[in-house]
Amino acid sequence: MYKKLCEPGEPLSDPKNVSVTINTDGLALGESSTQAAWPLFMDINELSPQTRKKYLIYAGMWVGRKQPNMNIFLKPFVNDLKKLANDGFAWKDSNGVEQRSKVIPILAVLDSGAQYKFLNLTSFSGYMGCTFCYQRAENTQRGRRFTVCKEPAALRTQESMLVDVQIAHERRNNRNTKERVYRGCKGLTPLVYLHPYLNLGSGVVVDFMHNALLGVTRAHVFALLNTAGAPYYLGDPEKSYVMNQRLMQIRPPRSITRTPRELTHIQKYTADITGKRYSFHVQCNQSILIGKSTTHHLSAEDLECLRILGVDFLEETVYSYSRMVDRKVRLTTKGYSEGKKNDDSWVKTGDGRRGFIKPITTF
CATH class of the missing domain: 1.10.3180 (DNA-binding domain of ethylene- insensitive3-like3)
Known part of the structure; x- marks a missing residue:
């Protein structure tokens, strides 16, 4: 996505424009507090990693006893970011010449708990709770799990996610709440208005942690x-x-x-x-x-x-321990107390020998 936006004629081909990564997560305000805060930040991707951490952009905050309603929390943020992406903002350089820069959102780094809220999908414990593909979870003895499937599941793409959002939005007034959800999508998310920059399928990073x-x-x-x-x-x-x-x-x-x-x-x-x-x-x-x-x-x-x-x-x-001694370390015949004094590691080899291994050996 970034390389594509840097091609001639694309927004990031202009060195005055920048791209950002969106990040948010919940944190408790204290050990005994019932309140939680959800700060919303943006990283400028064109800065070096060290400088990027120093100049985080603070974009919003939700504080309350309940988790945020992302449609309410994100709406003003998305409206402002859409204007920055389409129209940009004006500033003057050192020569007093007015310049204009655009801010392009291309990624969202979120943990698993925030991903489905951001995208307005069912949670990761739901039948289609994966934010990256359409694999359906199954009920097992240990609960609802994504089991190993014979054929790989279809991936969520920008196009398929926009279709899912549209169909779920049309079903929003259905009396049966289960039928309001379409392929894991519960309805409209403000992030669709950041199209075509933020890809709802591949623009949300995998929660590696x-x-x-x-x-x-x-x-x-x-x-x-x-x-x-x-x-x-x-x-x-x-x-x-x-x-x-x-x-x-x-x-x-x-x-x-x-x-x-x-x-x-x-x-x-x-x-x-x-x-x-x-x-x-x-x-x-x-x-x-x-x-x-x-x-x-x-x-x-x-x-x-x-x-x-x-x-x-x-x-x-x-x-086996015997092969360890033969190939990797030197087995000593020191007494137990002497080995402990030198902080060596005691082992019993596969052929019954006992001794200490020298910790200086590289494994």
Whole structure:
């Protein structure tokens, strides 16, 4: 979308025009407060990431006990943004010459809870609650879920979303409330008036934090650490001790503000910590249990990501402790107290040997 808008004759081909990304999310005003605030911001995409954070545009605020009615909240904002996109605003340069710049909205970065409200769709727990495709959810033993389908579902596009909005808007007075919803669309959203700049299908970014970091990644980590008796279980004391030793030896760069924490605090891991799980996997788990047991439920993309990071996969067997010692580390015969004093990691190898591994080894 951005490249297309930068082509000759398009709005962003003029260097005086800028594009923006819309962002909003709810936050509690206090631990005991019943009030919540929804600030509305815009990022100027043409600025560098560092400068962009410094010069956020504050565009609105909703405060109340209930979540905002997006049609009311967004209407004045969309009206002003539409004028900025079509007519622009005037300003004078250093020579006193009047210039005119346009502001083009091209993206909306929202979490899963705000996406369906922005687009006026049914929630992600609804039958057609996906904001990116038309897959229908099914009722399972664990509740309503998007199950694996044989054929990929059709994607939501700008054209299909405009049709859905129109049909749902025509059904708004239907006595049966369920029949008012058409393919997950509940009715009109003010964002349609930002057409053709903001694409309702591809202009809303995937919620990576909740879907990937706090969703799939968190579930994967918990499966490895909490499913006692499974062939891929890593939560027994011996393996946990080794992983904690390696985890606490990681020294991230200054750009990573949160340092690694022990696995005993995993329930308090936030998204940025959970997101480092693949790097932790390579640093802490590779030589303990990497192979068929830990990879049978990963996608091809996940496996390729781990291969790029340097994980050595085995075809048929898991990485035993004996192979770890033979291929990755040096097993010492120091006494237990001496090894503990040097903060080395204690292991029991697959062939019954016991000893310590040197933490200076790169995994």
